[in-house]
Amino acid sequence: MPTQVLVGGGGAGKSQLAASFAYRALDPQGDRRDVVIWVTAISRETIQLTYAEAARRLAIHGTTGNDVVHDAEVLLSWLTAGTKSWLVVLDDIADMRDVDGLWPRGPGDRGHVVATTRRKEPALSGGGRNVVDVRTFQPEESVAYLRQRLSSAGFGHLLDGSVDELAEALGHLPLALSHAAAYLIRKQRFTCGDYLERYVEQSASLAELLPGWADTEAYGRPVAVTLTLGLEAAAALPPVGAARKVLQMAALLDAAGHPVRVWDTRAAAAHAARPNASGDVARMPSPEDVWETCLALHSYGLLHIDSAGGPRAVGVHAVTARAVRESADPRDLAQAADAAADALAEIWPDHTYLDADLVAVLRANVDALSRSLGDHLWTSNRYRLLYLAGDSLFDAGLQAAAIGYWTELAASALRLLGPGHPEMLAARARIGRAQGHAGDPAAAVRTLRQVAAEQSGLLGPEHPSTLASLQDLARWRGHAGDAGGALAATQDVLAARRRVLGPLHPETLASRATLARWRGETGDATAAAKGLEEVFEDMRDILGANHPATLKARNNLGYWRGEAGDATGAAQALEALLEDRLRVLGPDHPDTLNTRNNMAYWRGEAGDSAGAARALEQLLVDRTRILGADHPHTLATRSNLAYWRGKAGDATGAAAAFRDLLRDRIKVLGPDHPDVLDTRANLSRWSGEADASIDTAAAFKALLIDRLRVLGPDHPDTLTTRHEVARWSGHGGDPEGAVRGLEDVLPDRSRILGADHPDTLATRHELAHWQAERGDLEAALSGLADVLADRLRVLGAEHPHTLVSYAELGRRRAEAGDVAGARRALESAAAGQSRVLGEHHPDARATRAALDRLQRRDEQA
Numbered sequence: 001m002p003t004q005v006l007v008g009g010g011g012a013g014k015s016q017l018a019a020s021f022a023y024r025a026l027d028p029q030g031d032r033r034d035v036v037i038w039v040t041a042i043s044r045e046t047i048q049l050t051y052a053e054a055a056r057r058l059a060i061h062g063t064t065g066n067d068v069v070h071d072a073e074v075l076l077s078w079l080t081a082g083t084k085s086w087l088v089v090l091d092d093i094a095d096m097r098d099v100d101g102l103w104p105r106g107p108g109d110r111g112h113v114v115a116t117t118r119r120k121e122p123a124l125s126g127g128g129r130n131v132v133d134v135r136t137f138q139p140e141e142s143v144a145y146l147r148q149r150l151s152s153a154g155f156g157h158l159l160d161g162s163v164d165e166l167a168e169a170l171g172h173l174p175l176a177l178s179h180a181a182a183y184l185i186r187k188q189r190f191t192c193g194d195y196l197e198r199y200v201e202q203s204a205s206l207a208e209l210l211p212g213w214a215d216t217e218a219y220g221r222p223v224a225v226t227l228t229l230g231l232e233a234a235a236a237l238p239p240v241g242a243a244r245k246v247l248q249m250a251a252l253l254d255a256a257g258h259p260v261r262v263w264d265t266r267a268a269a270a271h272a273a274r275p276n277a278s279g280d281v282a283r284m285p286s287p288e289d290v291w292e293t294c295l296a297l298h299s300y301g302l303l304h305i306d307s308a309g310g311p312r313a314v315g316v317h318a319v320t321a322r323a324v325r326e327s328a329d330p331r332d333l334a335q336a337a338d339a340a341a342d343a344l345a346e347i348w349p350d351h352t353y354l355d356a357d358l359v360a361v362l363r364a365n366v367d368a369l370s371r372s373l374g375d376h377l378w379t380s381n382r383y384r385l386l387y388l389a390g391d392s393l394f395d396a397g398l399q400a401a402a403i404g405y406w407t408e409l410a411a412s413a414l415r416l417l418g419p420g421h422p423e424m425l426a427a428r429a430r431i432g433r434a435q436g437h438a439g440d441p442a443a444a445v446r447t448l449r450q451v452a453a454e455q456s457g458l459l460g461p462e463h464p465s466t467l468a469s470l471q472d473l474a475r476w477r478g479h480a481g482d483a484g485g486a487l488a489a490t491q492d493v494l495a496a497r498r499r500v501l502g503p504l505h506p507e508t509l510a511s512r513a514t515l516a517r518w519r520g521e522t523g524d525a526t527a528a529a530k531g532l533e534e535v536f537e538d539m540r541d542i543l544g545a546n547h548p549a550t551l552k553a554r555n556n557l558g559y560w561r562g563e564a565g566d567a568t569g570a571a572q573a574l575e576a577l578l579e580d581r582l583r584v585l586g587p588d589h590p591d592t593l594n595t596r597n598n599m600a601y602w603r604g605e606a607g608d609s610a611g612a613a614r615a616l617e618q619l620l621v622d623r624t625r626i627l628g629a630d631h632p633h634t635l636a637t638r639s640n641l642a643y644w645r646g647k648a649g650d651a652t653g654a655a656a657a658f659r660d661l662l663r664d665r666i667k668v669l670g671p672d673h674p675d676v677l678d679t680r681a682n683l684s685r686w687s688g689e690a691d692a693s694i695d696t697a698a699a700f701k702a703l704l705i706d707r708l709r710v711l712g713p714d715h716p717d718t719l720t721t722r723h724e725v726a727r728w729s730g731h732g733g734d735p736e737g738a739v740r741g742l743e744d745v746l747p748d749r750s751r752i753l754g755a756d757h758p759d760t761l762a763t764r765h766e767l768a769h770w771q772a773e774r775g776d777l778e779a780a781l782s783g784l785a786d787v788l789a790d791r792l793r794v795l796g797a798e799h800p801h802t803l804v805s806y807a808e809l810g811r812r813r814a815e816a817g818d819v820a821g822a823r824r825a826l827e828s829a830a831a832g833q834s835r836v837l838g839e840h841h842p843d844a845r846a847t848r849a850a851l852d853r854l855q856r857r858d859e860q861a
Helices: 014-026 044-057 068-081 122-128 139-152 163-169 174-187 192-209 221-235 242-251 260-264 266-272 287-299 318-327 330-347 352-372 384-395 399-417 422-437 441-459 464-479 483-501 506-521 525-542 548-563 567-584 590-605 609-627 632-647 651-669 674-690 696-710 716-731 735-753 758-773 777-794 800-815 819-836 842-860
Strands: 003-007 035-040 086-093 111-117 130-133
Touching: 003 014, 014 035, 014 086, 014 111, 035 044, 044 068, 044 352, 068 399, 139 163, 139 174, 163 192, 174 192, 174 221, 174 287, 174 318, 192 221, 221 242, 221 287, 221 318, 242 266, 242 287, 242 318, 242 330, 260 266, 260 287, 260 330, 266 287, 266 330, 330 352, 330 384, 352 384, 384 399, 384 422, 399 422, 422 441, 422 464, 441 464, 464 483, 464 506, 483 506, 506 525, 506 548, 525 548, 548 567, 548 590, 567 590, 590 609, 590 632, 609 632, 632 651, 632 674, 651 674, 674 696, 674 716, 696 716, 716 735, 716 758, 735 758, 758 777, 758 800, 777 800, 800 819, 800 842, 819 842
Parallel strands: 003 111, 003 130, 035 086, 086 111
Antiparallel strands: none
């Protein structure tokens, strides 16, 4: 594969040559490539992040959206094995170790790599790479360049007899030549001889300010001198002195570019008017004035502005930026860093999901700013920007990257702020949050428990930050399988927040909503719905009907209303909520998408499985477009779609879909992630539904081994798997084994979840079913009657589970010859199912069919 490595000193034109390759690859009339990827290769992390972002934007199969290292490997594999033609530019490689294992490879007729570096190492020529030594122009090339630039711009008359001498003085460096040409074109009245005279004068004075040993980046004195001449000319333009400050800001940002909006900020305007180290003060410019300064710098070749726009529309050549930083007074550079940090924070979007590309560029600029001046963001008390960048990783679904980012940030906070600083603990709390979202709630619990204990000792047990960590700790305890512990912990947080913040504070209201959720998770869906209805009314009155927290409470109220037995009402409530979320948040907001997901679910539970599948098909298209093909929410949509396809009658299609999803989730999340284990359970279930010859019980037994290892014996999902092993043993022809298995899991579900938990009642119902199947009808009838009584007491007369108990009891009474008792039970089931689920729901149709059979049997008798 052709790989060209362009090696040369700073300002020699390596990046310009690489850019010419890139432009040719983008030109439909030139050597057009399907994909062009430009990587600013200043570190291994930057290379991997760019690769991962390219994989996401190309929607390459297997991209996770949350594991940068994995996604970078996905891109490299795709480049190697794919069918697209491509060009990858690795610009400004700082350390050859950074690209170990990251060189793209592929057939030479499709793939091409161009790399640039100032390093001269033997490793450059390894792997079949062709090293090209990019030196300065030859004298005739330098003169030809100046003649072409000036003549094409209409200023050929400035080419006097000094052009050869000027090219020689500039060392034939392409970057210095471009600075000089831009200066002459911008000034319009100075000849090459005039510029040479100024150059010689400036070079003499610069010798004191920038001695040879200070040229650490080897960009050469010619670039420093031409930079100074251009900068002085730009600084003389109104507002006077602003150009130097603007260029210093830009030189601290990402060499690959930053958004135009940086220069529309109050921070940029204030910095342009700020006195520099020598005491010069400019008037306060407007944003238009600042942009005019940017245009002036662009005209002098010191700032690049892409007329096509985009999040990287403005940038500074890396060598120019280094020259600016090294020649600036440290105090001026510190002021520029403060302004750049404030400007980035000022344009940081409130909703980062709206423009993932912009946020990725902002993160890269935060990283560049942090690297430019080391710990300055910490010592200047501007580390909030680092926290913004880290929080955006959560919104982007980059959970694995978030763990690494916050781990490093917490170490920096510990070093610079001290072990007892609240912000250090806040960073560690975010590590816990990232661990939970990455699928390791047990690790999240360990991290957050330690953080909350330290916050309690430092800030007090009822400080808002301590309570926030305790609330997060409760959340991940629940996700780790301890719903009862989550409920109790949330009750404690709620009581403290009521004392400290008051009963109607937004955080108190949030704890009330969370408490309702955990009441539902512990088995009391009715109490959850009631609690959410009460908190929704308070949120509506205090925060407003359109506040995101109020809308979220409505969403959760709809969900628990469905869990309490009113699937149709839940679907209708969520449909009304969707209209409001579309109006308030827009169609692409994650909360809007979540409501569409929940609405589809309850539509299916209300009996319209096909309609649920159609709605999820549309949602999948939108989540793929907005979040990426392998974002966890997109994968969840695929799971839900497969489920409802199965419920709609396509068990074979559901099994195939879960098989594909399992492969992708393992790639994205790893084999032990809870979502992967859930997918295995669904695959086992629908494979069994599609093909009775499959040993489904064996598949669930294999899953049980892993759930015991990953989740532990008392996790609700482990108990569910034991229930499924027993149930599928019965379907596999072993009703005796089913009874033994269900009798074995029942006391554990009663102990862990409670005797009245819906899952415990489900196991009792299933046990009675298989008792009947093995021939013990008396025990089955007794068990079904007891379950019905408890479901009436716990869930209510019209909960779908209660109605299922009526129907099953009716069918078993018919088998026992109790026609009258069977009719009463079946009629109760049929009437309730018609009211609650609708006449066309599968359960309602099945019950009516059982009544019809009973009627025919009675007539025949």
